[in-house]
Amino acid sequence: MNWKLVVDSYGEIYHLNVLHAKTAAKEALGNVQTIDTFRNNLRMVVANQKINLMRFSMPNMEHWPYKQITVTTYFFYPNVMMMVDTFGVDLLRIFPLEDSPRKSRTIHTWYIHPNVQKIFKTHGRSYEDRLRTFRDAVGKEDYAMGEDVQLNAEMRVQSEILLGRNEGALHHFHNAHRSRIGRDLLPVEDA
Numbered sequence: 001m002n003w004k005l006v007v008d009s010y011g012e013i014y015h016l017n018v019l020h021a022k023t024a025a026k027e028a029l030g031n032v033q034t035i036d037t038f039r040n041n042l043r044m045v046v047a048n049q050k051i052n053l054m055r056f057s058m059p060n061m062e063h064w065p066y067k068q069i070t071v072t073t074y075f076f077y078p079n080v081m082m083m084v085d086t087f088g089v090d091l092l093r094i095f096p097l098e099d100s101p102r103k104s105r106t107i108h109t110w111y112i113h114p115n116v117q118k119i120f121k122t123h124g125r126s127y128e129d130r131l132r133t134f135r136d137a138v139g140k141e142d143y144a145m146g147e148d149v150q151l152n153a154e155m156r157v158q159s160e161i162l163l164g165r166n167e168g169a170l171h172h173f174h175n176a177h178r179s180r181i182g183r184d185l186l187p188v189e190d191a
Helices: 003-010 050-057 114-122 127-154 168-180
Strands: 028-038 041-048 070-076 080-084 088-097 100-112
Touching (some): 003 088, 100 127, 114 127
């Protein structure tokens, strides 16, 4: 699918509870995120399911272990994402393929903290199992849905895509791209 659609699939999390109900939604919350922008780039912080435990076990938010209850994703315009969590760092680089606008390549590399593999092994898993689960969810769910969106775009099924007011990362990415190619910024409608 088009590389811009691939980037879009990482830029909002409201689809988690529907598209990833049996996979990623078991770890991340699909309705809790915040973003900060810096030039064409942005940082998106997503809460994981452990935040619910913190609400009950540690009412004072000043003591919450934010690194353990969030994933921070940095979007470096136009095509690099770096996800930082308690396990380590994942780097995703997305490239268009020259022979077709509907094809792209995602290169996923990672660094894990040396103690992480030991922790996984004590629970009978490996970090590679976690990566496999992540890649399966992205490939079979996000990318499969994106291919349908790509097909609809090529068939001109619809002339517009509406971005919701809480999809700030997507607004920022699309406006950064539009400004780079000399187009007007996305219009914003009053609710």
